[in-house]
Amino acid sequence: MTKEDNQAEPESRHFIQQIIDGDLESGKHKTITTRFPPEPNGYLHIGHAKSICLNFGLAKEFPGKCHLRFDDTNPSKEDVEFVESIKEDVKWLGWDWNDNLFHASDYFEKLYDFAVTLIKKEKAYVCDLNAEEVREYRGTLTEPGNDCPTRNRTVEENLELFQQMRDGVFEDGSKTLRAKIDMASPNINMRDPALYRIRRAHHDRTGDKWCIYPMYDFTHCLSDAIEGITHSLCSLEFQDHRPLYDWVIDETGIECHPQQIEFARLNLSYTVMSKRKLRQLVEENIVKGWDDPRMPTISGMRRRGYPAQAIRNFCDKIGLAKRENTIELALLEFCVRESLNKTANRHMGVFNPVKLVITNYPEGESETLEAINNPEDETAGKRSIPFSRELYIERDDFMEDAPKKFFRMAPGREVRLRYAYLVTCQSVVKDDAGEITEIHCTYDPETKGGNAPDGRKVKSTIHWVSAEHAVDAEIRNYELLFTEESPEAKENFLEFVNKDSLNIGSAKVEPYVSTIENKGTLQFERIGYYAFDPDSHSDKLVFNRTVPLRDPSKKAKGK
Ligand code: ATP
Ligand code: MG
Helix, strand or coil: CCCCCCCCCCHCHHHHHHHHHHHHCCCCCEEEEEEEECCCCCCCCHHHHHHHHHHHHHHHCCCCCEEECCCCCCCCCCCCHHHHHHHHHHHHCCCCCCCCCEEEEHHCCCHHHHHHHHCCCEEEEECCCHHHHHHHHHHHCCCCCCCCCCCCCCCHHHHHHHHHHHHCCCCCCCCEEEECCCCCCCCHHHHCCEEEEEECCCCCCCCCCCCECHHHHHHHHHHHHHHCCCEEEEHHHHHHHHHHHHHHHHHHCCCCCCCEEECCCCCCCCCCHHHHHHHHHHHHHCCCCCCCCCCCHHHHHHHHHHCCCHHHHHHHHHHHCCCCCCCHHHHHHHHHHHHHHHHEEEHHHHHHHHEEEECCCCCCCCCEEECCCCCCCCHHHHEEEEEECCEEEEEEHHHCEEEEEEECCCCEEEEEEEECCCEEEEEEECCCCEEEEEEEEEECHHCCCCCCCCCCCCEECEEEEEEEEEEEEEEEECCCCCCCCCCCHCCCHHHHEECCCEEEEEEEEEEHHHHCCCCCCEEEEEEEEEEECCCCEEHHHHHHHHECCCCCCCCCCCC
């Protein structure tokens, strides 16, 4: 069922692959160039991963090139942090832009020249309206707009004013350069859209050189054309901008004319994806940062322990649609489990411990037993685990008055301790409140490794750790960040934040875990997948729950 990255069967090729097939066949293009064009105003999220996997994936498949271009026309303070995080995330996802790292700001001078070209062709003019007036003149969906009073300035006048805009003669927001298209167009994007605005803001790459900045709709298509992009893939909301994309390219006369193709963005249940909303979660301290493991950001998912492979498989599985749709979060978690099942080493950890005393095991002694690291991967090898007279097991794995269907530990019943021995519960010790404090059992020394020489069957295997050797760990269990399936659709999404999305607990884990150097994601047997959190240090392990072993919404199976 799983396909490795982009190995789609011919009949299941999506519509963009088919368009490219056609373009290569007809000779329109010899090779393709795509791009991923993030605006560095936030951290990347799983929706961006879809776009990244699509663009870099196509470049790998056909093959061609994929550029990473920062759409940095909107300077803000955090840019540098965001730029670095975006690069890290793209690399972590497994993609490589090679030498093709670009910035829209690299083209500011060229873009200025293109604007001058438009002015000279009487296709652009300087408008004196302020933002509010522009809105009033724009008209509505049902009514045409009105021409700006300065729409018919002469070319000379426009050239001079535009130069003065650049020279800092005018106040921020007091003038714009606008395309001269059609104020009555049924497509509001074509009603003389702004191409440049005045804004005195320090730019991380161009410093204070510019006090006018080009608008997205002007910058984006020209950046694509300058870079020789063949297929410019974007999400559906840009469909109505496509006529403007094409207009700018045609009217500036730039040779290359990339084809804009829209696809449906990724929406995930129980998740918000707009950067503005994600930023709000961070700024209002609802989460601990952009990389909080509850965030749908790439960095949050990495910290939570999602493998990059799982995210790539997910992006592959969801395919590409031309209509808006919402994908179940459970599918992403399925991909995470599927990937971790193959790669994560197994370990033992007891999350709700009760002491188990093996009364016929010599006091003060211990031995080491051998355990398999990953039954799905022989190369993962084996490790040693210490065994002694006093262990911890899960409280839930014992029942004093066990019903018939309970196969785990109960008085008089023999169970297997994973990788160790068969043990039989003989009695329990309780405190004054009636709570069990110790379970006493005997072991059969002939069953080392977990099998009886006489072949007698035991139904249940439970995990354990040696009390004396176990290491304490902090456990951070995450639940859904939202209680509502489509928080993005709600007027105030913050009302639907799950107040119990983080539960901190503790566990006793086998000592080997504290010696692991490659701090990735592991499985605590019978419990779930957990990732070392960067908050871990030499005397305190901290784990994030990546996913439980099974989808909790599916019916739990009895063990
Ligand atoms: P937001 O609207 O939340 O600010 P954005 O779309 O403006 O996000 P950009 O940095 O401009 O974010 O996005 C870079 C690229 O990622 C764009 O090509 C955009 O279409 C794509 N993208 C963003 N969100 C999604 C999504 N949910 N699914 C697929 N592609 C997406
Ligand atoms: Mg955007």
